[in-house]
Amino acid sequence: MFKTLKKLQWLDYVLLMLVIGFFAYIWWQIEGNLNYKWRWHLIPNYILRYHTVREEWFANVILQGLAATVRISIYASMLAVILGIILGVARCSANLTVRMLARTYLEVLRNIPPLVVIFIFFFFLSEQLIQALNIESWARDIARSDNNGVWQFFFGDMRRFPSLVSGIIVLALFEGAFVGEIVRAGIQSVPKGQHEGALSIGMSRYQELRFIVMPQALMRVLPPLANQFITLIKDSAIISLISVQELTYKTVEVVSSTRLIFEAWITTAAFYFVLCFGLSMLFRKLEKS
Amino acid sequence: MKLTQRYLGATLGSLLALAVGVGSAVPAIAQSTTQALSSESVIETIKKRGVIKIGLSLFVPWSMRDLNGDLVGYEPDVGRQLAKDMGVEVEFIPTSWDGIIPALVSGNFDVIISGMSITPNRNLTVNFTEPYAFTGLAVYANKKITDGFSREDFNDPNVTFAARRGTTPAAAIVKQFPKAEVLYFDEDGAAAQEVLNGNAHATMAAQPTPNREVENYPETLYIPFETLFDPRGEGFALRKGDADALNFFNNWIGDNWRSGWLKERHNYWFAGTEWNSLVAE
Numbered sequence: 034m035f036k037t038l039k040k041l042q043w044l045d046y047v048l049l050m051l052v053i054g055f056f057a058y059i060w061w062q063i064e065g066n067l068n069y070k071w072r073w074h075l076i077p078n079y080i081l082r083y084h085t086v087r088e089e090w091f092a093n094v095i096l097q098g099l100a101a102t103v104r105i106s107i108y109a110s111m112l113a114v115i116l117g118i119i120l121g122v123a124r125c126s127a128n129l130t131v132r133m134l135a136r137t138y139l140e141v142l143r144n145i146p147p148l149v150v151i152f153i154f155f156f157f158l159s160e161q162l163i164q165a166l167n168i169e170s171w172a173r174d175i176a177r178s179d180n181n182g183v184w185q186f187f188f189g190d191m192r193r194f195p196s197l198v199s200g201i202i203v204l205a206l207f208e209g210a211f212v213g214e215i216v217r218a219g220i221q222s223v224p225k226g227q228h229e230g231a232l233s234i235g236m237s238r239y240q241e242l243r244f245i246v247m248p249q250a251l252m253r254v255l256p257p258l259a260n261q262f263i264t265l266i267k268d269s270a271i272i273s274l275i276s277v278q279e280l281t282y283k284t285v286e287v288v289s290s291t292r293l294i295f296e297a298w299i300t301t302a303a304f305y306f307v308l309c310f311g312l313s314m315l316f317r318k319l320e321k322s
Numbered sequence: 323m324k325l326t327q328r329y330l331g332a333t334l335g336s337l338l339a340l341a342v343g344v345g346s347a348v349p350a351i352a353q354s355t356t357q358a359l360s361s362e363s364v365i366e367t368i369k370k371r372g373v374i375k376i377g378l379s380l381f382v383p384w385s386m387r388d389l390n391g392d393l394v395g396y397e398p399d400v401g402r403q404l405a406k407d408m409g410v411e412v413e414f415i416p417t418s419w420d421g422i423i424p425a426l427v428s429g430n431f432d433v434i435i436s437g438m439s440i441t442p443n444r445n446l447t448v449n450f451t452e453p454y455a456f457t458g459l460a461v462y463a464n465k466k467i468t469d470g471f472s473r474e475d476f477n478d479p480n481v482t483f484a485a486r487r488g489t490t491p492a493a494a495i496v497k498q499f500p501k502a503e504v505l506y507f508d509e510d511g512a513a514a515q516e517v518l519n520g521n522a523h524a525t526m527a528a529q530p531t532p533n534r535e536v537e538n539y540p541e542t543l544y545i546p547f548e549t550l551f552d553p554r555g556e557g558f559a560l561r562k563g564d565a566d567a568l569n570f571f572n573n574w575i576g577d578n579w580r581s582g583w584l585k586e587r588h589n590y591w592f593a594g595t596e597w598n599s600l601v602a603e
Contacts, residue, residue, distance in 0.1 A: 068518040068542050075602055078389055085390060094391045160428060173373065192413060276417045276425070285509065286416065290386035291602045294511045 069295065076296050079287050095297075098283030099304050101189055105200055105279055106266045112205035113265065114258070117212025122242065124217040135213065142210040147271055151203050155275045158206070159199035169195045193278055200269075200277035208265045215257045219250035259316040263309050270305075280304060363566035364432045373411045375431035376401045379419040381510065382531065383591040384437040388600045396591040397435050400454060403583070404435075404574060420488060420508075423447055426559060433571070434559040437528070439490040441554075449562050451571040453555025454578075455588055459491050462532040463524035463546050464517050473547050476524060477501045484513035484522035491526040494552045518542055526551065530592050 082093045092100065123135035142150060163169065172194035175181050184191050223246050231241035273282035284301040288294050368374045378385050378397055385395035393414050405412035415431045426434050426448060439457070440450045461476070468476070475481070477499045485492035487506040495504055505522055507513045514535060516522040527535075529550070536543045558571050578584045591597065 066519065068520070068539070069515070070538075072602070079391070082389065082391070091391075093389075094387055097391070156424070156428065160430075164429065170371070173371075274418060274421070276415075276421065278416070282416075282418075285418070286380055286387050288511050289380040289509055290382065290388075292382075292511045292514070293602075294515055 071296065072293060073296055075291065075293055076300050079291075079297070080300070094283045094287055095280070095300065095304070097189070098278065098280035098301075099308075101197070101278055101283075102266065102269055102280040103308070104187070104189060105197065105204065105269055105272070105277070106262070109201045109204040109208065109269070110262050110265050112201065113208040113212050113261075116205060116209030117216050120209060120213025121216025121220060124213060125220045127238070139210045139213060142207060147207060147268060148274065150207055151271055151275060154203040154206055155199060159202040162202070163195045163199055168198060189278075196275075196277050200272040200275065200279070203275070204265065204269060204272060208261065208268065211264075212258065212261055215254050215261060216250065218257075219254035220246055222253055223249045256316070256320055259312075259320075263312055263316075266309055266312070267305065363564050364560065365567050365570050368408065368410055368432055371410075373413050374401075374405050374408060374433070375413045375415055377415050377417050377422055377426055377431040377434045378436040379417055379422055381437050382534075382601075383597070385414075386601055389602070394597070394600055396455065396587060397437065399587050399591075400584070401435055403578070407574065419486075423559070427561060429561075432560070433567075437556050438559050439554040440557045441490060441493070444559070447562075448559040449564065449568055450557035450559055451568060452575050453557050454575045454584055455556040456553065457528040457556065458550030458553040459494050459526050460529050460532040460545055460550055461524050461526050461547065462517070462535055462543050464520050464522075465542055465544050467520055468523050468546065471546060473549070476546070479503065481524070482522045484516040484525045486510050486513050490552065490554065491528065495526050498551055 076095075079093050079095045081090060081096060083089070084091050120135050120138065123131045124139075126132050126135075172191045175184050176191035176194075181191060188194055188197060227245055227249065228241065231245045236245070269279060270281040273279060273285065276282065280301055284297050287297045291297075376397075378393075378401075380386050383395050385393055385397040388394045393416075398414065401412050401414060417425050417430070419436075422434055422436060422438075423444065425431065434448075435454075437455065437457075438444065438450075440453065444450070463471070463476075468481075479501050481499070481502040482505055483495045483499065483502050484505045484507060485495055487508060492504070492506065495502070502523075505513075505516060507516070510527070510531075513522070513525050514527075517525050518539060524546070526532075532545055536545055558575075560567055560571070575584070
């Protein structure tokens with residue numbers, strides 16, 4: 034950090050001043066033209082608050098939303114990795130039909146806007162699945178029982194469990210396609226000699242994948258997979274449109290209840306940034322070691 | 323080895339065929355659930371389940387999050403009382419306004435209690451009860467750029483209205499001021515902010531919102547004319563073909579009008595300001 038500071042020359046300082054000046058000008062413009070009463074002091078209340086009735090500290094709406102976003106991202110990425118590995122292997126399969134089907138799935142998802150995909154998956158797939166499996170009444174029974182601490186920790190409010198599940202499914206189906214591409218690239222990056230070696234010692238196709246190709250491929254694709262995980266966190270904002278109670282949705286609720294338009298959205302942006310930037314730093318460190 | 327390959331291919335192929343099969347069966351499932359929902363009254367379902375599921379979208383002062391993050395407002399009051407009278411628990415399902423009718427139709431909840439005005443257009447898709455609230459729409463405008471405007475001056479191509487998409491005010495603006503330009507937003511706050519910033523001349527909202535906004539920004543906003551547009555009733559919305567539920571809700575609403583309870587709650591949230599400190603200090 035200090036080393037970089039020492040490297041700065043006078044030209045850098047001039048540039049820095051110009052940038053700061055530019056933003057100050059924009060800020061001054063906003064302040065001049067925007068008729069808005071800033072009420073930043075209200076925001077901390079919606080993050081963490083001392084409950085006036087229960088008399089204890091509790092995570093309020095925005096923090097609840099953040100927790101939901103973290104949960105959804107973790108579960109959706111686990112599902113997406115499983116789906117992605119299946120797709121990636123299918124993309125490299127010797128069977129033409131399998132290859133074509135995997136390719137079709139990918140191309141369809143890659144060429145439709147995420148929002149449209151999410152609506153289609155939501156209404157035609159996850160909703161039907163939840164109704165067919167009767168997840169809702171099962172989750173409600175848990176929500177009503179006294180001993181639901183573990184469930185709450187892993188899934189939040191169990192009454193909202195069905196919408197959480199459909200959010201996770203929709204997101205995983207969508208991101209799985211991209212994970213599949215990453216896995217395929219990993220498999221194809223394993224040199225041909227490795228395949229041939231496996232064949233020559235009489236391994237079956239499955240054994241070859243399991244013991245020779247996959248271990249090498251997965252090691253190689255870890256960095257892009259980490260990247261995809263961060264992308265997934267950002268993409269998770271879209272599922273607020275199907276009323277999954279994550280960070281973006283909760284922010285909309287705060288905004289429509291209090292009119293804290295700018296404060297609430299800036300706070301939410303900061304939360305997303307800290308989460309994603311923190312993870313990207315962490316992954317970079319892990320990659321180096 | 324070739325054999326394993328072929329087996330793998332065949333298994334995957336049949337799996338996919340199965341998936342396609344399930345996929346094409348989905349509309350059929352959807353249809354049968356709709357039928358199942360309408361063949362049995364939602365009242366029976368609610369009693370069996372022990373929970374009434376109410377869909378709502380946040381609008382001040384209909385329903386909002388208080389400082390403790392709990393739902394408060396006219397609708398939560400109505401919903402809680404309704405559940406109490408039915409002897410069941412209440413579960414509010416916050417849903418975005420755009421998708422609230424599809425969510426009702428696909429069975430996500432039993433009834434919408436969300437300040438939904440009874441309009442012919444909506445009525446083609448869902449059933450409405452008798453009104454449990456009455457509102458009229460009022461215009462509020464930016465003082466600086468609409469100084470001295472008469473009612474007719476607002477109906478001009480140079481005038482811009484801001485409105486929340488898919489709402490009754492949005493439709494009323496188009497009807498009452500056909501020549502004016504309309505900017506659509508996803509959320510009430512954004513529409514109001516555009517008027518405050520002077521990017522839009524005016525907007526329309528159900529009372530008491532216009533009065534509250536003018537109170538908050540007396541130096542910028544005003545109500546140019548006292549006309550109430552499009553006075554309407556708001557009803558519970560429920561799936562079509564459920565006469566039992568319609569009957570029950572209508573009688574519940576009628577009873578609570580006669581007892582004065584609905585009126586009293588309505589006044590508390592719409593005319594009073596006592597609750598302001600609950601939402602923002």
